[in-house]
Amino acid sequence: AEYDVAEKMAKLMLYVFIALLAASLIMGAPDKSTKCGRHGDPCVSNSQCCSGIQCHRFANRCQVIITEAELMAQREKILGRRGKDY
Numbered sequence: 001a002e003y004d005v006a007e008k009m010a011k012l013m014l015y016v017f018i019a020l021l022a023a024s025l026i027m028g029a030p031d032k033s034t035k036c037g038r039h040g041d042p043c044v045s046n047s048q049c050c051s052g053i054q055c056h057r058f059a060n061r062c063q064v065i066i067t068e069a070e071l072m073a074q075r076e077k078i079l080g081r082r083g084k085d086y
Contacts, residue, residue: 037062 036050037043041062043055049062056063076082 039064 037048037053037055038050039053039062041049042060043049043062044060046055049055052065053062054065055061072082072084
């Protein structure tokens with residue numbers, strides 16, 4: 001009788017594991033409703049990438065646009081000084 005309970009519990013845990021695995025695979029699947037390419041997605045033109053992202057003409061991948069002003073602001077945060085050194 002004890003083994004029946006253990007077998008039923010093992011079978012139940014197996015079903016729970018399979019259900020959780022299926023749910024995580026379904027939730028992790030990419031969303032087909034977004035028509036624009038995210039960072040790293042293949043592209044041919046800027047229109048295929050989401051806003052704020054451009055298509056890199058040599059790599060043919062969507063990439064984030066970083067302006068010189070943003071670079072200088074981050075440089076100032078890191079180094080603690082303003083302006084160019086070159």
